Amino acid sequence: MRNLSQKFLTILSRLLPVILILVFFLTKNAFSQTSPAIRQLIVEDIEIVGNKKTKPEVILRHLNFGVGDPIDPFVIDINSQRLSQTNFFKEVQFYTRRGSEKGKLVVIIEVKERRWPYFQFEGGHSDLDGWFFVPASLRFDNLFGRGSKMGARFLFGDKTSEFSIFYHNNSLFSGTTFLDVQLFNAEQRFEHYLGDLKTEQMVEFNGLRLKLGGNKGLFKYLHVAFRSETYIPESFFTTTNDSIIFRLPAIISRNLGKTKIGTLSLGLSGDFRDNRAYPMNGFWGALIAESSSDKSNSDLTYTKITLDARFYKELHDKKVLAFHFKGGWVDEDAPFYERFYLGGANSLRGYPFSRLTPLGGGTKLLLTNTEFRFPLTIRNFPYHKSSGVVFFDAGGIWMPGEDPRLEDFFASVGVGVRVKLPVIGLTRFDFSFPLNKFDENDFKVHFSLGHTF
């Protein structure tokens, strides 16, 4: 087993130089400086008015410009939006006035603070959670004017339900560090395939999640996290026609008892995309190593490594080639709810969710998504209304004892549209064809939110 793990790590390490070269070439534009435009207006000072409890540094932290930086209406727009979306303020208004010399100006940010807790409706979609809705979360954001976020919410979804209390402080140690704390009680539906038979199993879990990370300098690419959770899986599968299967495969039944999972993780992540709405150049990446052992108060001992990298390169006039790589490895002792899956709207799109996952989950995963993206409308670009995409997905998943081989890869091709809807935001429709025949399925439509990556 250890040999296989080493083989897998060897493959990953061989891929690493290729990834680094790709990073260099594809992100070259994101790092390069464009020649400064002649006669730019420069920020001489930033004044904040109307803030009674909010510390000025909380507002300044949400801006992506500072004193000495060039400014134009687009920068003001972006920053007005950034401050509005904190939900700390009822109103945010930017003004400017002449500075001490020609070409310099003073930016005035006028805010009206929100004074009372407020309710928020939330919703979304993910492969693991399915569609989920939060009818009302009670928020106490910026209660003491230091920019912290806290609240409580009930989440209901077709695969998951959860009650959680959360706290986010973005200004620890003079704003250099953030802290996330979440206490939760949840239930999630896992899908398993017994041959062609689709079954479901509910897993109840509750616990505490802590995450500590940096905001500034090199430290902003790092975070450490701790989670202490208790899992109680149902001891049976249900099928789509409500039959119940009590005799479960060994790989599932070995993790049926109440299990404490405690993990410590270290994450390295960076966002170098030129914009988030429609990235045209740049790179986003995250590498996370997670360890579960008795030292972290866990009943099971295993290690999990996940690498997720996304590259964007503008080919011609807002037409973008986007590439996503995800690789993962986890020890065979990891329970099924901590393992990898393959297939679905954010995975291999030619197949239903988790359809390609071996029973009990995979311990090695390789997934690539390649997309050619092109805007269908360009008004308000990059916040335009719609864009189209042609994509190719390929990936494989393996069980303990299996070597990753090229012939185990599955692939699919397809086309999609992304449309920006009021309230909901970017909504995507993907039409995908599997290239490797599996079941009777030869066409899959996915409806989800946001870009795939």
Add this chain to the structure above:
Amino acid sequence: MRKFVTGSFILILISVTFPLLAFAQAGSEILVERITPGLSGDSLVVSADFKNLFSRKIVGTIQSGLPSIVEIQIKLFEGTKQIVRKPISRSIEFDVWEERYRVRSPDTTQVYFEFEQVKQAANRLMNVFLISKALLAATKNYTIQIRVGIIPISAHQANKVSYWLENPNQSEEAIASDNRSSGFSLNINKLVSFFVNKKKGSRFSSKWFSSRSFRLAELK
């Protein structure tokens, strides 16, 4: 006696404070005055004057070099039925290096050297074409409604609630192991205030102002 004195004092305070507040509010409110329909050749045209469009902050913003946009909306009603809706946008820019103002509309650019000239030009709507006379009935009553607003710096920020609805807080996958794709959040208080305030004018926009009801034969 004491109750009477206290009660009277409160009444006097209310009667003095409210008109003052109303006056202060009216003083800063953007107004549309003298909406005048007219005929120019074979067309129905409209003229109007605007008041309080340029607050001190807006003037400061324009003179620092960032553009503001004047947005005018015009509606023509035949009885209660709307038959024309016409939006007009004018961008006001100040070139801080050349020290000249430019008022741009889709078809023209006018250059001024004094802000007073800009104000005069932007505060007037002169003989704007609405519809061909041939499409109107001589026996019907018509009304024109106008609303004007000024958007400091950019088109988005003054309409931020509607802009926010268009651009919700859609989150995305934060870390690789989350396997989360995307979600959205909708602040219910904001949504309620959006619908409550939709028909009111904001501090950057006037209410809808109406002309007197008229017939074609009454126009010169």
